[in-house]
Amino acid sequence: MCRLLGYLGSSIQLDRILIKPNHSLIVQSYQPREMTAGLLNADGFGIGWYNQSKQNRPYTYKNILPIWNDANLPQLANYIESKCYLGYVRSATSNLSVDMINCQPFNHQNLLFVHNGFIDHFRKTLYRPIRNSLDDFAYQRIEGTTDSEHIFALVVNELDNNQNTTLQQALTNTITHLAKLAQPDEICFSANIVLSNGKELAACRYSNRETSPSLYYIKNDSAYPEAVIIASEPMFEGNWISFPEHSIIGVGENLEISLNSLS
Numbered sequence: 001m002c003r004l005l006g007y008l009g010s011s012i013q014l015d016r017i018l019i020k021p022n023h024s025l026i027v028q029s030y031q032p033r034e035m036t037a038g039l040l041n042a043d044g045f046g047i048g049w050y051n052q053s054k055q056n057r058p059y060t061y062k063n064i065l066p067i068w069n070d071a072n073l074p075q076l077a078n079y080i081e082s083k084c085y086l087g088y089v090r091s092a093t094s095n096l097s098v099d100m101i102n103c104q105p106f107n108h109q110n111l112l113f114v115h116n117g118f119i120d121h122f123r124k125t126l127y128r129p130i131r132n133s134l135d136d137f138a139y140q141r142i143e144g145t146t147d148s149e150h151i152f153a154l155v156v157n158e159l160d161n162n163q164n165t166t167l168q169q170a171l172t173n174t175i176t177h178l179a180k181l182a183q184p185d186e187i188c189f190s191a192n193i194v195l196s197n198g199k200e201l202a203a204c205r206y207s208n209r210e211t212s213p214s215l216y217y218i219k220n221d222s223a224y225p226e227a228v229i230i231a232s233e234p235m236f237e238g239n240w241i242s243f244p245e246h247s248i249i250g251v252g253e254n255l256e257i258s259l260n261s262l263s
Contacts (some may be wrong), residue, residue, distance in 0.1 A: 002116040005087035009227025015077035021235035029089040034214040036238035037182035044064040048105035048112040049082040052197035062103040101144040115148040117190035122147040167202035168250035201251040205243035214242040
């Protein structure tokens with residue numbers, strides 16, 4: 001299972017959220033506390049951020065190295081500053097290759113997306129049904145082989161077909177559609193997801209098996225005032241709130257949080 005990070009709030013340097021916390025995403029890559037499968041997240045990583053001065057354009061930095069082995073990252077983390085970050089360290093699902101094209105965050109136009117989870121036996125189960133669900137626009141943007149990127153394509157499909165759909169509603173519709181596809185053959189899947197357009201966040205914790213992977217959020221911590229942080233595991237001491245099972249939250253531009261259940 002991978003580990004995720006989302007940040008929305010006042011502008012900060014990347015190192016403050018990626019490196020300095022006691023149980024940062026880097027520490028979680030080699031010493032996770034709440035992973036339900038695997039021991040390490042050593043199959044690559046990615047960081048995404050937005051530059052508000054360039055029409056809220058998202059940028060990404062990715063590597064197939066373990067995050068602790070990237071010598072460039074500490075210098076980049078001292079240079080990059082943003083109001084919104086998504087981060088990810090990967091523990092690759094069996095039979096899904098470790099290469100750059102499969103590294104997250106995935107991006108499309110102003111969207112960034114990270115996913116922790118799996119679709120059981122993806123190539124033999126939901127690979128074709130998901131592709132058959134997509135319009136040509138979303139289908140053509142798939143470049144890699146992961147279940148994660150196919151789930152992102154469903155999100156893109158939702159947003160492209162309805163320009164007025166919110167991030168939270170698009171993510172809700174995506175999970176609902178996945179559950180419908182999985183139901184006839186009782187295919188197991190889990191989907192902890194963080195999605196952003198640079199101004200808002202949407203995130204969900206969901207699994208159609210007994211227990212979902214862990215996911216937490218915290219708002220306006222004393223070390224990070226005027227910010228919401230979402231993480232697979234608490235990154236520092238504070239009033240972290242565990243996402244309820246089968247839940248989705250939206251974080252607006254004013255950092256107001258809305259919490260809803262996923263059926």
